[in-house]
Amino acid sequence: xxxxxxxxxxxxxxxxxxxxxxxxxxxxxxxxxxxxxxxxxxxxxxxxxxxxxxxxxxxxxxxxxxxxxxxxxxxxxxxxxxxxxxxxxxxxxxxxxxxxxxxxxxxxxxxxxxxxxxxxxxxxxxxxxxxxxxxxxxxxxxxxxxxxxxxxxxxxxxxxxxxxxxxxxxxxxxxxxxxxxxxxxxxxxxxxxxxxxxxxxxxxxxxxxxxxxxxxxxxxxxxxxxxxxxxxxxxxxxxxxxxxxxxxxxxxxxxxxxxxxxxxxxxxxxxxxxxxxxxxxxxxxxxxxxxxxxxxxxxxxxxxxxxxxxxxxxxxxxxxxxxxxxxxxxxxxxxxxxxxxxxxxxxxxxxxxxxxxxxxxxxxxxxxxxxxxxxxxxxxxxxxxxxxxxxxxxxxxxxxxxxxxxxxxxxxxxxxxxxxxxxxxxxxxxxxxxxxxxxxxxxxxxxxxxxxxxxxxxxxxxxxxxxxxxxxxxxxxxxxxxxxxxxxxxxxxxxxxxxxxxxxxxxxxxxx
Numbered sequence: 001x002x003x004x005x006x007x008x009x010x011x012x013x014x015x016x017x018x019x020x021x022x023x024x025x026x027x028x029x030x031x032x033x034x035x036x037x038x039x040x041x042x043x044x045x046x047x048x049x050x051x052x053x054x055x056x057x058x059x060x061x062x063x064x065x066x067x068x069x070x071x072x073x074x075x076x077x078x079x080x081x082x083x084x085x086x087x088x089x090x091x092x093x094x095x096x097x098x099x100x101x102x103x104x105x106x107x108x109x110x111x112x113x114x115x116x117x118x119x120x121x122x123x124x125x126x127x128x129x130x131x132x133x134x135x136x137x138x139x140x141x142x143x144x145x146x147x148x149x150x151x152x153x154x155x156x157x158x159x160x161x162x163x164x165x166x167x168x169x170x171x172x173x174x175x176x177x178x179x180x181x182x183x184x185x186x187x188x189x190x191x192x193x194x195x196x197x198x199x200x201x202x203x204x205x206x207x208x209x210x211x212x213x214x215x216x217x218x219x220x221x222x223x224x225x226x227x228x229x230x231x232x233x234x235x236x237x238x239x240x241x242x243x244x245x246x247x248x249x250x251x252x253x254x255x256x257x258x259x260x261x262x263x264x265x266x267x268x269x270x271x272x273x274x275x276x277x278x279x280x281x282x283x284x285x286x287x288x289x290x291x292x293x294x295x296x297x298x299x300x301x302x303x304x305x306x307x308x309x310x311x312x313x314x315x316x317x318x319x320x321x322x323x324x325x326x327x328x329x330x331x332x333x334x335x336x337x338x339x340x341x342x343x344x345x346x347x348x349x350x351x352x353x354x355x356x357x358x359x360x361x362x363x364x365x366x367x368x369x370x371x372x373x374x375x376x377x378x379x380x381x382x383x384x385x386x387x388x389x390x391x392x393x394x395x396x397x398x399x400x401x402x403x404x405x406x407x408x409x410x411x412x413x414x415x416x417x418x419x420x421x422x423x424x425x426x427x428x429x430x431x432x433x434x435x436x437x438x439x440x441x442x443x444x445x446x447x448x449x450x451x452x453x454x455x456x457x458x459x460x461x462x463x464x465x466x467x468x469x470x471x472x473x474x475x476x477x478x479x480x481x482x483x484x485x486x487x488x489x490x491x492x493x494x495x496x497x498x499x500x501x502x503x504x505x506x507x508x509x510x511x512x
Contacts, residue, residue, distance in 0.1 A: 010045075010096040011059070011136060012062040012095075014092040017057050017089055017145070018067060019087050020085035037060070042071075044060060045060065048171060091129075095136050095142075099130060100127070100129050101149075104128070110145055114145060114262060119133045119134060155239060157188055159193065159243060160192075160193065161192055161195045161245065162196045163246035170494045170495055171245060175498065178502075186509075188510070196216075198223055198246075202225060241263065241265070241505060242258050242263045243501060244265070244482050245268050247270075248269065251269070252271045254271075255272060259287050259292040260286060265293070266505050267296075268501050270374065273296060273373075295344055296504070298504070301471055304473070304489050304490075307377075310475065314381060320443060322438070323375075324438045324439070325474050329469040330357040330358040331358055332435075333348075334349060334352050336470075337432055339432035345416050363402070372393050385447060390447065392449075393453075394453040394454055398416065401415065430458060430463070434455070434464070436452070436453065436463065438450070462486060470488060470489075
């Protein structure tokens with residue numbers, strides 16, 4: 001190596017491996033190896049002894065590997081017959097990277113995070129000089145990681161965006177608009193290298209630009225996680241994050257495979273965190289085993305810092321006794337407006353649909369299932385083992401409209417008007433309607449009580465003063481007593497949710 005600011009990079013090398021017992025440290029072994037290879041006109045690189053593996057490794061040019069193995073088999077014929085050397089063989093297609101690192105353990109940890117495990121390493125004591133050998137299929141990735149770690153170059157983070165509906169599209173635009181500023185301020189170079197919908201996935205190793213949508217339209221690859229894994233391996237991409245902006249029950253089945261193949265996970269999709277507790281725990285085990293992260297702040301409260309707050313309180317040993325609030329931005333808008341206006345219930349639902357607050361089929365919101373999923377996610381953050389079927393859910397849809405087609409349901413929305421007008425008129429004076437999630441009971445036991453229901457509250461209360469489509473969460477703890485921690489703000493909308501997902505991406509990127 002010429003100087004400390006250079007990474008020596010040698011391709012097309014092979015490792016010649018000796019394996020056997022009782023010959024390590026034997027005087028003259030190294031000399032015999034050098035002599036035999038010199039006579040065969042073969043140049044030798046690193047020699048490394050592995051006491052644990054009872055072996056010696058030698059580095060040679062790849063086109064000399066076969067010849068090197070043959071001449072060493074001849075040289076050590078007696079040792080092979082006696083059993084001291086059990087086998088001599090080559091590992092081809094490897095590369096050598098030489099560098100100086102002040103903190104080599106940190107470099108090794110970063111390589112391991114990206115599933116790079118050197119086949120061979122050789123340290124020059126006292127000089128911080130290191131040679132590592134990796135497979136040629138990982139050498140470019142290794143060099144990129146070394147340059148980022150040693151020379152403090154911007155760290156490239158490769159993003160795969162799954163789902164480009166309202167949230168996904170907004171997120172891509174936010175990343176593209178902010179990328180230069182983030183590179184300058186945080187030394188993180190964000191590149192969107194894959195964008196997928198349910199049918200097709202588009203790839204761009206250099207990172208998509210403003211024309212990303214055109215590339216998705218003309219993509220030839222079918223939407224398949226194995227295609228994504230293959231692409232990342234073939235192009236030796238480091239610091240991988242897959243971002244799930246779908247509501248797909250099928251895509252979450254890929255989380256294990258993605259974590260096992262070097263991807264961190266960021267998700268606005270609530271499905272996985274509400275699967276049976278066994279699946280929930282299994283993914284946590286996979287993440288831990290593979291040193292991966294999974295962030296999902298937007299699962300509850302869109303861009304509000306709710307899950308993080310609950311995690312910190314719980315980890316600090318704070319006894320959380322109750323979590324209550326308006327969890328749904330769409331139902332917040334519906335009941336905040338219906339409570340104070342003279343319009344029909346169906347009119348307000350139509351407004352919420354036009355503004356994009358509800359799912360395309362508003363029954364997804366009115367069923368209470370979305371609120372129930374969010375409540376269950378928070379319960380599990382407290383290590384409770386509740387299942388979805390444990391939740392008491394008040395479905396706001398009449399039974400006769402549950403199973404009709406979506407368009408028919410929308411055309412018959414007025415059938416809900418009379419019932420909800422009666423509920424509104426039969427409240428106590430000064431009260432308003434709110435659709436709340438409530439986690440309560442003894443939360444130190446295995447399970448809590450989870451209720452999702454329509455309630456009438458004083459208009460002067462924190463819940464009663466909610467406006468627009470805002471969400472509100474009240475976190476009651478032992479230390480704070482009757483005065484809950486209140487988190488309130490925009491609980492719906494593509495901009496807010498995308499910004500929350502973006503925040504998770506940056507948090508994963510900074511820790512990488």
